[in-house]
Structure formats: structure tokens, C-alpha cells
Amino acid sequence: MPNLSQLKKNGEILTNLNQKPEMSHRLISLFLALSSMSLIVHTGLFNEVKLVSSTLVLGFLLIAAYCVGYVLSQWGLPRITGNLLAGLLLGPYFFQYFSAEAVSDLSFLxxxxxxxxxxxxxxxxxxxxxxxxxxxxxxxxxxxxxxxxxxxxxxxxxxxxxxxxxxxxxxxxxxxxxxxxxxxxxxxxxxxxxxxxxxxxxxxxxxxxxxxxxxxxxxxxxxxxxxxxxxxxxxxxxxxxxxxxxxxxxxxxxxxxxxxxxxxxxxxxxxxxxxxxxxxxxxxxxxxxxxxxxxxxxxxxxxxxxxxxxxxxxxxxxxxxxxxxxxxxxxxxxxxxxxxxxxxxxxxxxxxxxxxxxxxxxxxxxxxxxxxxxxxxxxxxxxxxxxxxxxxxxxxxxxxxxxxxxxxxxxxxxxxxxxxxxxxxxxxxxxxxxxxxxxxxxxxxxxxxxxxxxxxxxxxxx
Known part of the structure; x- marks a missing residue:
């Protein structure tokens, strides 16, 4: 019959196994969000979609920031640090997935x-x-x-x-x-x-x-x-x-x-x-x-x-x-x-x-x-x-x-x-x-x- 320490160890292994699919799901979601937004922003395939569309930016930002926050939380960092860094890096001053005007439109939120x-x-x-x-x-x-x-x-x-x-x-x-x-x-x-x-x-x-x-x-x-x-x-x-x-x-x-x-x-x-x-x-x-x-x-x-x-x-x-x-x-x-x-x-x-x-x-x-x-x-x-x-x-x-x-x-x-x-x-x-x-x-x-x-x-x- 397994002892208490062995059961605890097995439980930790199962927990880690359960977390790995969650991590991969978040990374896949982040990759898809970034890929889709890159397609919209950096190609002419979707000219009818405006960069400053508040709804588009909000949806993209929520998905990306949530995924980055989750990934960083698995490394012991706060989720809000990931949310903040996602907004900073994806925003108008780094990778420019959306404009400063779009951010201004979301300020009421x-x-x-x-x-x-x-x-x-x-x-x-x-x-x-x-x-x-x-x-x-x-x-x-x-x-x-x-x-x-x-x-x-x-x-x-x-x-x-x-x-x-x-x-x-x-x-x-x-x-x-x-x-x-x-x-x-x-x-x-x-x-x-x-x-x-x-x-x-x-x-x-x-x-x-x-x-x-x-x-x-x-x-x-x-x-x-x-x-x-x-x-x-x-x-x-x-x-x-x-x-x-x-x-x-x-x-x-x-x-x-x-x-x-x-x-x-x-x-x-x-x-x-x-x-x-x-x-x-x-x-x-x-x-x-x-x-x-x-x-x-x-x-x-x-x-x-x-x-x-x-x-x-x-x-x-x-x-x-x-x-x-x-x-x-x-x-x-x-x-x-x-x-x-x-x-x-x-x-x-x-x-x-x-x-x-x-x-x-x-x-x-x-x-x-x-x-x-x-x-x-x-x-x-x-x-x-x-x-x-x-x-x-x-x-x-x-x-x-x-x-x-x-x-x-x-x-x-x-x-x-x-x-x-x-x-x-x-x-x-x-x-x-x-x-x-x-x-x-x-x-x-x-x-x-x-x-x-x-x-x-x-x-x-x-």
C-alpha cells in the first residue's frame, strides 16, 4: 500500500501534467491572436478593417494580455505584470499592433x-x-x-x-x-x-x-x-x-x-x-x-x-x-x-x-x-x-x-x-x-x- 509521501508525489505529478495542456492552450491562443492581428495590420488582405477599430483592438488585447499573464503566472510572476507588459509591447510604441488613437478610444474602459x-x-x-x-x-x-x-x-x-x-x-x-x-x-x-x-x-x-x-x-x-x-x-x-x-x-x-x-x-x-x-x-x-x-x-x-x-x-x-x-x-x-x-x-x-x-x-x-x-x-x-x-x-x-x-x-x-x-x-x-x-x-x-x-x-x- 503506497505511503502518504508517495501519494502526495503522485498528486503533484498529476497536477503538473494537467497544467501542461493548459500552458500549451494559452500559447497556441496567443500565437493565433498575434498571427491574425499581424495579418490584419501588416498585409492588405483586410483593408476594410480599420486599425483603430476599438472592438477589434479590445478583443485582441484581452486575448493576448490574458495569455501572457497566464504564462508569466506559471513562472511565479503576477498576472497583472503580464497584462501590463502585453499592452506595452503590442501597443503603439513597440510592435504597433494598434495605434495610440485606438488606445485613446478605449480609455473610458x-x-x-x-x-x-x-x-x-x-x-x-x-x-x-x-x-x-x-x-x-x-x-x-x-x-x-x-x-x-x-x-x-x-x-x-x-x-x-x-x-x-x-x-x-x-x-x-x-x-x-x-x-x-x-x-x-x-x-x-x-x-x-x-x-x-x-x-x-x-x-x-x-x-x-x-x-x-x-x-x-x-x-x-x-x-x-x-x-x-x-x-x-x-x-x-x-x-x-x-x-x-x-x-x-x-x-x-x-x-x-x-x-x-x-x-x-x-x-x-x-x-x-x-x-x-x-x-x-x-x-x-x-x-x-x-x-x-x-x-x-x-x-x-x-x-x-x-x-x-x-x-x-x-x-x-x-x-x-x-x-x-x-x-x-x-x-x-x-x-x-x-x-x-x-x-x-x-x-x-x-x-x-x-x-x-x-x-x-x-x-x-x-x-x-x-x-x-x-x-x-x-x-x-x-x-x-x-x-x-x-x-x-x-x-x-x-x-x-x-x-x-x-x-x-x-x-x-x-x-x-x-x-x-x-x-x-x-x-x-x-x-x-x-x-x-x-x-x-x-x-x-x-x-x-x-x-x-x-x-x-x-x-x-x-
């Missing part, structure tokens, strides 16, 4: 995906889990934010005279520009963290702490950015003193967005109870409405009543997900249903994000981008270690927490756009440097986070 991810982020933010790790979360938020902001700002300031576009300014202006680099370095990526957790089915103290800090940082970064940008406005443009009402307006906007999100969450629960609709269908529809409503309301108030109210739609969606999770009986089923449809949404989001990366901008800023990445990673490591020790976390937690905070994505890019709008002269070179840094963080971050989850034994998939 990224908005919908971000709304979906924001709902999931709020749903993952459970009061019970936060209460259990409250001290660790508060120390990490305050400690890492402080160390990263001042550490990166001082690093940039120290080398500012060697950066061509900064060297011509006086010390105070260089200090303000350095602070803009510092505040962008603080931003995290809830979308990437949630995608990795969803892929690995991760659960545990480390997962809860990293996810909670990442979600709360979305609110913290908006407040910090508002404060920094107002000081920089004074230092860069010499526009006088800071208007104290600005901070009150900023806090009011955040409070209103969170309150409207609470009402939205209650409304979604009401719809689910009475209309018997599926959670994902309602969430995607509501996410689209929230994005459109917040933008239209902001434009209307500004143009008609000269009121500068900007409601952040992602905060509203996050608050709604939090409400469903913590103030209704549907929290568990909500996350289960959302997780069931998350794969194509993550594939589309990260593939389009990869295809949107402007390689020309990347080339112009990659050297300084590496300096920013190195400085930011070091500061995250120092800040998370110090915070974890002060909070009394176990060594296995605080020695690995930094790996969960590297990734950057949508929030960082959104803040960069605002910097360019406010300060066109310095905003463009800042953008070129930080896009390079964000791209590197977006590639390396998920790999580091997945490694940490495996190292701490919190993953639950094969």
Missing part, C-alpha cells in the same frame, strides 16, 4: 475599471479587520508618508542643480518643485494591490495591514497633495499668501464625496433587495453614472454658479463599497460576486494601462526616474520598518511591509496631470521623469508584493 476597483477596495475595508490592526495601520500611514515625502523631496533637492530644468530656479522654487516629486512618491496603487490579492486569494495579518494602509492612503494623498500644491503655488508663482479657506474647501469636498458614497451604497443595497439584480451589473452601471455625474456636476457648478466643487468619483465608489460591506448583510456575497467577474476587468485595465505608456516620454526621463525609484523604495523600507517596530508588529510583518507599498498607478498619474495643468512650464519635465518612475514601480511593485505574500504564507492558490 479604464474609468469604468477604476470605479469597479474602487468599489472592491471599499468592500475589502472591513471595520473588524481595521480595529484589529488599528495601531499598525495608523503608524504606517503617518510614518511611511512622512519619511517618503521628506526623503524623496530632500533627495531631489540635493541633486536639483544637476537637473537641467531645475538648475535655473532659485532655492525656494527648487524646494517647491522637490516637494511635488515628494508628494507623488507618497501615492500608492489600490488597484494593483487588490488585483494581486484577488489572484493569490491572500488572507492574513500582512494582507489586511497592507491593503488597509493602501486604501486609506487614497484619501490621505488627496489631502496632502492639496496642501503641497497650495504652498507650491505661492513659492513658484509668488502669488502672495495661502488662502486658508482652500483647506476647508478640500476637506468639505472629501466629506461630501464620502457621504454621497454612503448614500450610494445604501441605494445599491436597496436595488439588490428589491430589483433582484446581480451585484456586478449594478456596480458597473452605477460606476459609470457616478463618474459622469461628478464631472457634469463639477462643470455645471463652475460655469453657472462659479463654485469650484470637485467631487472625486473614486472616493464615492470606495465609500459605497465600504457601506455595503459594513452596513448591510450583503458584504460577503458582494465581494464574492465582484471577485467572480474581476478577471476580464483587471486584464483590460492593466493591458490598456500598459498600452497607454508613452515610451518617448519614458526615454527622456528614465535616468532621473531610476533615482526617484531607488530613493522612494529606500524611504518606504525605512519608514515601514520604523513604523512597524514602534507599533509592536512582529518582525516577519515589519521586515516585509515595504514590498506591499511599491506599486503606483492611476492616482499618481491623475495627480501628475493636475501638476501639468497648474504649472505648465515645470509640469511637463516633472511628468516625463515621474512617468518613468511610476512605470518602473508598476512593473516591479506587483512582483515584490506577490513575493512577500508567498514568503509569509498568506497565499491560498496553487
Amino acid at each position: 479604464n474609468s469604468l475599471a477604476l470605479a469597479f476597483i474602487a468599489f472592491c477596495a471599499g468592500g475589502e475595508f472591513k471595520i473588524e479587520g481595521v480595529r484589529q490592526h488599528l495601531k499598525s495601520i495608523l503608524f504606517l500611514i503617518s510614518g511611511v508618508t512622512t519619511v517618503v515625502f521628506f526623503g524623496v523631496s530632500l533627495t531631489v533637492l540635493a541633486i536639483s542643480e544637476m537637473i537641467p530644468f531645475m538648475a535655473k530656479y532659485n532655492f525656494l522654487t527648487r524646494m517647491a518643485i522637490s516637494a511635488l516629486f515628494g508628494v507623488i512618491a507618497v501615492a500608492r496603487s489600490p488597484s494593483s494591490a487588490i488585483a494581486i490579492i484577488s489572484e493569490t486569494k491572500a488572507k492574513g495579518d500582512y494582507t489586511n495591514i497592507v491593503l488597509s494602509v493602501t486604501i486609506v492612503m487614497d484619501v490621505v494623498i488627496i489631502i496632502l497633495f492639496g496642501i503641497v500644491i497650495s504652498f507650491c503655488q505661492v513659492l513658484i508663482s509668488n502669488s502672495g499668501s495661502i488662502d486658508p479657506t482652500f483647506f476647508l474647501d478640500l476637506l468639505a469636498e472629501i466629506a461630501i464625496a464620502l457621504f454621497l458614497g454612503f448614500l450610494l451604497g445604501k441605494s445599491i443595497v436597496f436595488l439588490i433587495q428589491n430589483v433582484k439584480m446581480e451585484f456586478p451589473v449594478v456596480i458597473i452601471a452605477v460606476g459609470f453614472i457616478v463618474i459622469k455625474f461628478s464631472h457634469l456636476l463639477g462643470d455645471y457648478l463652475h460655469e453657472v454658479h462659479d463654485i469650484g466643487l470637485h467631487l472625486e468619483p473614486l472616493l464615492m465608489c470606495m465609500s459605497a463599497g465600504f457601506t455595503i460591506q459594513n452596513f448591510s448583510k450583503y458584504g460577503k456575497i458582494f465581494l464574492s460576486k465582484m471577485d467572480g467577474v474581476s478577471l476580464p476587468i483587471y486584464v483590460a485595465f492593466f493591458a490598456i494601462t500598459g498600452a497607454s505608456i508613452n515610451v518617448d516620454i519614458l526615454k527622456s526621463g528614465w535616468m532621473l526616474g531610476l533615482v526617484i525609484v531607488a530613493s522612494r523604495t529606500l524611504m518606504i523600507f525605512i519608514g515601514s520598518n520604523l513604523s512597524g517596530r514602534l507599533a509592536g508588529d512582529s518582525p516577519k510583518i515589519y521586515k516585509n511591509t515595504w514590498m506591499g507599498f511599491i506599486t503606483q498607478a492611476g492616482v499618481s498619474l491623475g495627480l501628475l496631470t493636475e501638476i501639468v495643468r497648474r504649472f505648465p512650464e515645470i509640469g511637463v519635465p516633472i511628468q516625463s521623469i515621474l512617468i518613468a518612475a511610476i512605470t518602473l514601480n508598476q512593473i516591479a511593485g506587483p512582483i515584490a508584493f506577490k513575493f512577500a505574500l508567498k514568503k509569509l504564507g498568506e497565499t491560498n492558490n496553487r
